[in-house]
Amino acid sequence: MLTSRRAVLAAGLLAGGCLATTEAPRPGSAGTPLAPMRLTGPLRNLGGFEIDNARLGAGGLSGLHLDDDLLATMIDDRGRWAQARIVLRDGQAEALEPVASGPLGDGAGQPLPPGHAGDAEALARLPDGTWLVGFERWHRIRAYRRLDGAGTYVEAPPGLDRSPFNAGLESLGVLADGRLLAISEGLAPDGAPALRSAWIGGPGRWDRLAWRPAPGLVPVDAAGLPDGGALVLERGFSWLGGFTGRLVSVPADAIRAAAADTVLEGEEILRFDGSTVPAENYEGVAAVRHGGRTLVAIVADDNHSPLQRSLLLLFELRAPAIAAPLAVRA
Template identity: 30%
Template sequence: MRLGLAVAIGAALLLSLLPARAIDRGKAEHLDSFTWNRTDPWFGGFSAIEVGDDGLSMTVLSDRAKILTARISRDGERISGVTPGQVHKVRSSRNKVLNGRAGDSEGLVVAPDGSLYVSFEGIARVARYRRLGGPAEVLSRPKAFDHMARNGAFEALAMDARGRLYTMPESSRAADGTIPVYRWDGRVWDTVFHLDQIGGFLPVAADFGPDGLLYVLERKAGTLGFRSRLRRWTVTEQGASNEETLFQSGTGRHDNLEGLSVWRDAQGKLRATMISDDNFLFLQRTEIVEYRLPD
C-alpha cells in the first residue's frame, strides 16, 4: 500500500524516535526481526513473501512491479543474512513492463507447478504468470472489482490445497462492514464468506499454512507508527470458523509488515515469516520478522 507521503514520513519519524513497545498479545512466540539493507535501485517496497519449504529460499514482491528470488542464511533460529538472486519485472498481458497505478503489485502466490499469481491494488485484479518475467494472464474480473477503493483493493492473496485462490480487499467493505473474501475456482470469482473487521486493523497479506488453516496478516497505521496482528481460521465449504488471534503487536514493535508466508521448520514447528514495506522512505526499514506458531 502506498501511504500518503506526509503521513508515512511523520509516522516513520516518530517511530524512529520512540522505543519499540515489546507487546505481543496472543499465542505466537517472536523469534527474530532481521533488518535487511541494500542500496540497489530495486530494493524496497516489499509487499509479499513466499518462503520455500527449507526455510532458506524466498520469493518477494515489490509494490513497484518487481519480483526477487533470494537465499536466506540462518544461525540457529535467527536470520543472519539474505543473498539476492535475480530481479524480474512484472509485466502486462501484452508483455509490457507495468508501472504506475497498473503496476501496484501487492499479493503473491507461488503455485506447486511453479507458476505465480499476483494481486494488484491500483486496478483490482489477479494475474497468473507461467514463469518469472513472463507475460500476464489476467483472470476474469467480476463487476464487484470495478468498485474497489483505488488504494484499498487486493493486498492479500492465498491458495488452498485444492489450488483455489482467495483474496480480500484491504479497505473496501460489504454493506454490513465485514471483509468480503473472494475465491477463484479456476473459472469464476465468488464471495465465499466474510471476516469481521476488528479494532481498525486492515488485511494486508494471507496464506494457507501446511496445517490447512487460513492465516491473515493485518496492519493498523497511526501517527506513532504501525501495529500488526495475525489471525487464522478453519475454512470449509460452510465458511470460516474457529477464529484465533496469534499475536497483536504494540505500536512500533515492527515496521510496516505487509507480506506473510507460513511454513514448517526443520523441527516440524509452524513458523510465520513476514516482510515490511518501507514505502521507499529512508526513515523506515525493510524487516523480515519471524514468529513460531502453535499447532
Template identity: 35%
Template sequence: MPKRRHQRAAIALALAASLAAFPAQAEKPASPLPRPTTVAIAVAPIDFDRDNPSRKQFGKLIFRAGLNLYAKSAYFGGFSALAIDASGHTLLALSDAGSWLRASLDYDGRKLKGLNDGVLGPILDADGRPLRDERLRDSEGMALASGDTREGTAFVSFEQRHRIARYPFNAERFGPPAGTVPLPGGTKGLGGNRGIEAMTVIRAGRLKGTLVAFAEGTASGSGNLQGWLIGGPTPGSITLKRIGCFDVTDATYLPDGGIVVLERRFRFSEGVKMRIRRIAAAEIKKGAVIAGEVLLEANDSFNIDNMEAIAAYRAPSGETVLTLMSDDNFNPLQRTLIMQFALPDATPVSAGPSG
C-alpha cells in the same frame, strides 16, 4: 522527549505520509527496472522487543529472529507479497513498484542470519517488456499456483488497475502473464489504492486448490472485511470479522488447510500496529463470517514497521514457521524488515533449515 519517543514520532510521521494512498507513490522509482540484476543485501539483526531481547514469547507465537535489510538499489523496497519454498531456503517477494526479489535464506541453526544471492528483476507485461505504466505496476498480493519460489506459476493481484493475473516465472523472468482470473463479484467498487491486497491458495483439505483473496479495508454491509473464495469446489464471498479497525495486508496457507491473515492498523495518534490471525480450515466456508484466533497483536513499541507480507513453511522437524516482511514505501524513514516466528502448536526443534 526521550530518544525512543523521538524515534516513534518520526516513524509515525513517515507512515502518515506513506500510508495515505497516492502520496506514497512519490518515492517509487519513476521507471521500471529494465532487467534482472544481482543485489547484495546487508543485514542488521533486530529483536522484536528492543527493551527485553531475551523475551521470545509474544502472544501465541515464538520469535525466532529478525533482520533489517539494506541494499544499494533504488528498486529494493516496497515489498508487499512473499513466498517461501518448502525447505525455508528461498524467498520470492514482489514489490509494489512492479519488481521481484529472489534470495536465499541463511540460518544459524534455526535462527535466520542473512540473505544471499539476491536478484531483483522486473514483472513483465504481455509484450515481454517490463510494466511501463505506473498504474499497472502496483503489485500487492501473490500466491503460488504451482511450482516453488525458483520456477512455477503465481497468481498476482494489482491495485489501481485492479486485476489478478497468472504469471509463469523462472530464475531469470517473471512473466509475461498467461491470462487473467475473472475478478469476483463485489470488486467493482474497489478504490484505486484499496484493491485485493492478500491472496493465498489452500493446500489441503476439502478446499484444496481454492484461491482465497481479501481486499484491503473493504468492508461488507456489516462493516466486516470482504473476501472471496475463487475457484475450488465452493466459490463465493466470505467475510472476515473486523476487530479494532485493522486492514488485511496479506495471507498465507497452513499445512492443515487453514490460513493465517496479516493485518495492519495506522492512526496518527498511536502509530502503526500489526496483528496475525489464524483461521481454521473448518471456518473457511462460502458465506461465512470468520473470526479466527488472534496469535499476535503488536504496536510500534515493538520492532515493527509497515508489515505487509507473510509466508509459511514447515521445517523438516514438523515446526511451522511464519516469515513476515515490511513495505518501506521507498521512504528513507521506514525500514525493510524480515522476521520469523514459530506457531505455538509447533514441535520444538533444535535446528532449523540446513544446507
C-alpha cells in the same frame, strides 16, 4: 553475474527460458540480522533482517512467498519482484542472500510501469508453480509462469473492481486444499461497513465471503497453513499512533466449512505495537514446513521512506493457535 549457487536457485524458480529481464544481485547480504524477540503464545521468534532494498533489488515490499528451501520471493508496489534465501544457523535467521530481481512484465513481457499499472500488492504460488500477483489501483490478478516473463490475466473475484482505488486486493493466499483465499483491503459488503469483502475458490468458482477484522484494522495479506488453516495479516495507521497491526490464525475446520455468505474471523496470535515486535507497516505473510517445523515470515513495506524500515521477520508456529472454528453464516 550470478554465482553458480545463486544461478541454480534462480534457474529453478524461473525455468522455462532465458532470464532476459532478471537482474543479478548486488554483492553482500540483503539484510542486517535482528536479534530474536521474546514472545508469549504460539509463535517463537527466530530473528529477522532489516532489508537493504538496493541489494535486494526491490523496496516498498508487499506480497511474500516462502518455499520449503527458505527462498523468500517478494513483490513491491512499483512493479518489481525480488528473491533472497534465508540462511539459518542453529535454527535462527543468520543471513539473507540475494538471488535475483527484476521488473514484473505485462502481457508482452515488457516491464510494467510504476503507478497505476504496476502497484503489485499480493503474491501467491499455485501448486503447479504458477505465480499469481494481485494489483491495486487497477484491480486485477496476473499469472506468471516465470517471474521474468509475461503475465496473463486471471479471472478476478466478482466485485473486486468496486474496491477503493488504493485499497483493493492486498490479501491473496493458496490454501492447503488448493483453493485461493482473497480479501479486499477496503471493500465492505453492502450494509456491513465493519466487514471486508472476501472470496474463496478460484477462477470460475469464486464463493463470496466476508472477513471480520479487528476495529481500526484492515486485512493486508493472507497465507495458507500446512494443516489446512490460514493466517491473515491486519494493519492499522493513525497520524498520532503510527502503525499498528496483528497476525490472526483461522483454523482448518473454519476454512473447510467456508462457503458462500460465511463471515470468517481469526484469533490473534501476534500484535505489532512496538512493545515486543517493531510497529512497522507489515504487508506480507507466508508460511511453510521446513525441517519438521511450521515457519512463518512477515515483511514490512517502508513506503520508500527514510523514516520507515523494510523488515523481514521469521517465526516458528509451535502449536495450533485455536481449537474451535471461527466462521459463521452471515
